[in-house]
Amino acid sequence: MVFLEFEKPLEQLYEQLEKIKQVGEQSDIDVTPMVKELEKRIRKTRKEIYSNLSGWQKVQLSRHPERPYTLFYVSHIFKNFIELHGDRLCGDDKAIVGGLANLDGQTVVIVGHQKGVNTKMRQYRNFGMANPEGYRKALRLMKMAERFGFPVFSFIDTPGAYPGIEAEERGQAEAIARNMFEMAQLKVPIVVTVIGEGASGGAIGIGLGDRVYMLENTWYSVISPESCSSILWRSWDYKEQAAEALKLTAEDMFRFGLIDGIIKEPLGGAHTAPEEMAKTLKRHLKQTLQELQQIPVDELVQQRIMKYRRMGEFEELAPVSEKEN
Amino acid sequence: MGWFKRLKDGIQTATKYKKEAPDGLWFHCKECGATTTSKEMRENFFKCPKCDYHVRIGSREYFDLLFDNEKYTLLFDNLVAKDILEFVDLKSYKERLDTARKKTGLNEAISVAVGKIHRHAIVIACMDFSFIGGSMNTVVGEKIARAIEYCMAHRTPLLIISKSGGARMMEAAFSLMQMAKTAAMLSEMAKMGIPYFSLMTDPTTGGVTASYAMLGDINMAEPKALIGFAGPRVIRETIKRDLPEGFQTSEFLLEHGFLDFIVNRAELKDRIGELLKLFAPALKAKA
Ligand SMILES: [Zn+2]
Numbered sequence: 368m369v370f371l372e373f374e375k376p377l378e379q380l381y382e383q384l385e386k387i388k389q390v391g392e393q394s395d396i397d398v399t400p401m402v403k404e405l406e407k408r409i410r411k412t413r414k415e416i417y418s419n420l421s422g423w424q425k426v427q428l429s430r431h432p433e434r435p436y437t438l439f440y441v442s443h444i445f446k447n448f449i450e451l452h453g454d455r456l457c458g459d460d461k462a463i464v465g466g467l468a469n470l471d472g473q474t475v476v477i478v479g480h481q482k483g484v485n486t487k488m489r490q491y492r493n494f495g496m497a498n499p500e501g502y503r504k505a506l507r508l509m510k511m512a513e514r515f516g517f518p519v520f521s522f523i524d525t526p527g528a529y530p531g532i533e534a535e536e537r538g539q540a541e542a543i544a545r546n547m548f549e550m551a552q553l554k555v556p557i558v559v560t561v562i563g564e565g566a567s568g569g570a571i572g573i574g575l576g577d578r579v580y581m582l583e584n585t586w587y588s589v590i591s592p593e594s595c596s597s598i599l600w601r602s603w604d605y606k607e608q609a610a611e612a613l614k615l616t617a618e619d620m621f622r623f624g625l626i627d628g629i630i631k632e633p634l635g636g637a638h639t640a641p642e643e644m645a646k647t648l649k650r651h652l653k654q655t656l657q658e659l660q661q662i663p664v665d666e667l668v669q670q671r672i673m674k675y676r677r678m679g680e681f682e683e684l685a686p687v688s689e690k691e692n
Numbered sequence: 693m694g695w696f697k698r699l700k701d702g703i704q705t706a707t708k709y710k711k712e713a714p715d716g717l718w719f720h721c722k723e724c725g726a727t728t729t730s731k732e733m734r735e736n737f738f739k740c741p742k743c744d745y746h747v748r749i750g751s752r753e754y755f756d757l758l759f760d761n762e763k764y765t766l767l768f769d770n771l772v773a774k775d776i777l778e779f780v781d782l783k784s785y786k787e788r789l790d791t792a793r794k795k796t797g798l799n800e801a802i803s804v805a806v807g808k809i810h811r812h813a814i815v816i817a818c819m820d821f822s823f824i825g826g827s828m829n830t831v832v833g834e835k836i837a838r839a840i841e842y843c844m845a846h847r848t849p850l851l852i853i854s855k856s857g858g859a860r861m862m863e864a865a866f867s868l869m870q871m872a873k874t875a876a877m878l879s880e881m882a883k884m885g886i887p888y889f890s891l892m893t894d895p896t897t898g899g900v901t902a903s904y905a906m907l908g909d910i911n912m913a914e915p916k917a918l919i920g921f922a923g924p925r926v927i928r929e930t931i932k933r934d935l936p937e938g939f940q941t942s943e944f945l946l947e948h949g950f951l952d953f954i955v956n957r958a959e960l961k962d963r964i965g966e967l968l969k970l971f972a973p974a975l976k977a978k979a
Binding site for chain 2: 528529530531532534535536537538539540541543544545547548549551552567568571572574575587588589590594595598599600601605608609612613614615619620623625671672675676678679680681682683684685
């Protein structure tokens, strides 16, 4: 088990528990009451820690090395997944995966960022930072979904689109812009879930949908707290403050009307009970799809566009006479 | 209160827009080091008379350069930003907004105007870099959305002149969602067959490039502008090596297939006039 900074009290309790269990195994002493007591304290401590997480703590949780990634959910929610590679233009991006699958009898198309599960794979997946090929592969699959009337499920988990020379040469900006332009008009339901990190253009490049959900301990914003700190505070040391200022948690995003719902995680985060998390997520995805499939597709597209059209708050001053120059 | 209260009460006494280009008598070119008179520079379409460097100018300069007889009507100029997140870093967002408004005499980082170029009606949305780095926030997104709706209602072509450091951090996810909002609205306009021209000027980066700037039916840029998604500093720090010469310039983008052409500011008005003439039949056809 990997413990985060703010989970230190838990880590200590787990260590004690291990020791007592060892004592129990190596002697005749009945440790059951002590084990029970410790387990009770662990539950209580976990509840205390997790009932009041700061923005920065949620950012840390969203990056937990044991957190389930897109392919985990794909294998636990869908059946017959066939991964489809390549953008038919330039290459196959490893930071975005996609393919066809079956959701309880329905054919669907899946796209999502994929992070690596160990050091070697993290490199291979480029830490979930996609190049233009990733966005274009996702678009190719979504256009195929549209042709055959398959709904699209998108999973977001990225620290950002990759800032590299080749990415710029091949039009990172154009790829992200094009995806949003096309996703706005896609004539099939699109259900988006932020399952980890939702950083900026890299996230929204596959993030425009009829319903956008965030798992409880994820974040979504225009910039990472670290980069925000370095630009606005001119130092890397203000990431906690930046995380608070950006109001990037699922709760904030829902309160602002920028996402459509929050999906609860098991106490302690998705990684503590990944199968349970997948079950919960599946229930939400299925229910959402059922709702969306009731809506005629042209109406669905109009509702989708109007949802984004309305996003944002501003002041409208008393009529300033339209001045002619 | 001052500024805001006055405007809210409908008293139009906001400071007049301050021309972005240098007002002094002399112009020192930061590109070639030459010194000429400011008048010479202005009469040369705000370019260095010696090396043709395109000086950074604001929305009013572009409007004057482009619209017939320098005549146009500002649209949606009464929209102003709200500090939705109560954002505070080293300064508060409220303070930053106040300073920007006072310094520029503008309400936001984009201005929209309708007028004519070569007698063809056109809506121009032009960003101002002097207003918080030309950053895109909710008001920028909203004004673009309204400009698009205006163009759809009147079957008028749209030109967006981008000049921006990217999305505005102080409105966080609200700024981010303007990328989706503007892209979605442009897709609606495209369905109606109304042409959209995108002009990228120095600099066009981040969420602006990755949304409306790259989505033109015609993508064009001024010479030698910095255009990209990630900033050069971020890329250099990520890949830990030097960037090739000319990386992320207009010329680089043209070479890699992301621009239709590069246009000198001296020819900008005529070029847009030609485009408007060529696209005119499409506008009539569906009217
Ligand atoms: Zn010069």
